[in-house]
Amino acid sequence: MTDAPLPPDALIVSVATTGSWPTKAQNPALPTTPEEIAADAVACRAEGAAVAHVHVRDDAGLVTCDPSRYARVGELVRAAGCDVVLNLSTGGGAGITTDEERMAPVALSPELASFDCGSLNFGDRVFVNSPGFLRELAARMAAHGVRPEIECFEPGHVWNALRLIDEGLLGPPFWFQFVLGVRGGSPPTVKQLQHLVEMLPAGARWSVCGIGRAQLPLALAAIAMGGHVRTGLEDNLWYRKGELATNPQLVARLARIAAEAGRPLATPAQVRAALDLRAAPAAASMAAG
Numbered sequence: 001m002t003d004a005p006l007p008p009d010a011l012i013v014s015v016a017t018t019g020s021w022p023t024k025a026q027n028p029a030l031p032t033t034p035e036e037i038a039a040d041a042v043a044c045r046a047e048g049a050a051v052a053h054v055h056v057r058d059d060a061g062l063v064t065c066d067p068s069r070y071a072r073v074g075e076l077v078r079a080a081g082c083d084v085v086l087n088l089s090t091g092g093g094a095g096i097t098t099d100e101e102r103m104a105p106v107a108l109s110p111e112l113a114s115f116d117c118g119s120l121n122f123g124d125r126v127f128v129n130s131p132g133f134l135r136e137l138a139a140r141m142a143a144h145g146v147r148p149e150i151e152c153f154e155p156g157h158v159w160n161a162l163r164l165i166d167e168g169l170l171g172p173p174f175w176f177q178f179v180l181g182v183r184g185g186s187p188p189t190v191k192q193l194q195h196l197v198e199m200l201p202a203g204a205r206w207s208v209c210g211i212g213r214a215q216l217p218l219a220l221a222a223i224a225m226g227g228h229v230r231t232g233l234e235d236n237l238w239y240r241k242g243e244l245a246t247n248p249q250l251v252a253r254l255a256r257i258a259a260e261a262g263r264p265l266a267t268p269a270q271v272r273a274a275l276d277l278r279a280a281p282a283a284a285s286m287a288a289g
């Protein structure tokens with residue numbers, strides 16, 4: 001891999017194509033099969049996304065943690081010649097997947113995987129990420145060479161991360177994703193985002209995704225603040241009021257805004273260098289190849 005330092009003003013755009021809960025009934029453009037998810041990841045890379053955050057579904061379209069489905073997405077993306085960084089979800093489905101099932105994709109040694117850094121009410125569900133689960137997940141990610149994307153839904157989750165850092169279970173370079181606007185987490189305001197950023201350890205990089213109609217305003221704030229952004233149908237099904245979105249359309253809008261704002265889009269190679277992503281050789285199909 002060529003050396004590709006991340007320019008200080010570069011913007012890392014992540015796309016969360018699918019998530020655990022949205023349905024095709026809500027938005028027919030939601031990708032749910034491995035083929036559809038891979039195709040959207042490739043299309044979003046073409047529009048400027050450097051990272052694709054992947055959830056997978058079963059044949060009925062319901063959330064699953066099946067590693068073979070994750071592996072299939074990775075194979076299809078690489079077969080298409082696409083270099084996007086793959087970030088596999090370990091979120092599962094609150095209340096319907098076990099901790100062990102959620103950790104299974106880590107054994108594929110993806111370059112990046114989500115690390116939901118605390119528990120919270122999640123709409124009408126409870127999303128449990130116990131201290132014991134977080135320690136085990138951190139240890140497995142380290143063993144498999146997986147960089148955690150530390151997802152924080154509220155300030156207590158950043159504090160949890162600081163504790164795990166103190167315990168030596170999370171190490172630099174740190175990559176945080178703030179998810180704002182889940183009912184039970186932080187409200188999706190610029191003031192909350194600023195507070196979360198102020199809590200971060202030195203040198204940490206961060207990105208934000210706002211839920212629903214908060215997605216675009218928080219992306220604008222992050223672009224102005226020097227942070228990074230996540231978009232996609234996992235978090236928001238709409239392009240604007242009354243008009244459903246597609247994943248590539250959401251990425252393309254951010255790419256246009258970033259260009260106007262003087263934030264060149266980060267490439268996957270630059271993200272790999274900045275976050276020191278090192279997939280294990282055994283999982284080369286999930287890596288850049």
Ligand code: ZN
Pocket residue numbers: 016019020053055089091114234
């Ligand atoms: Zn997710």
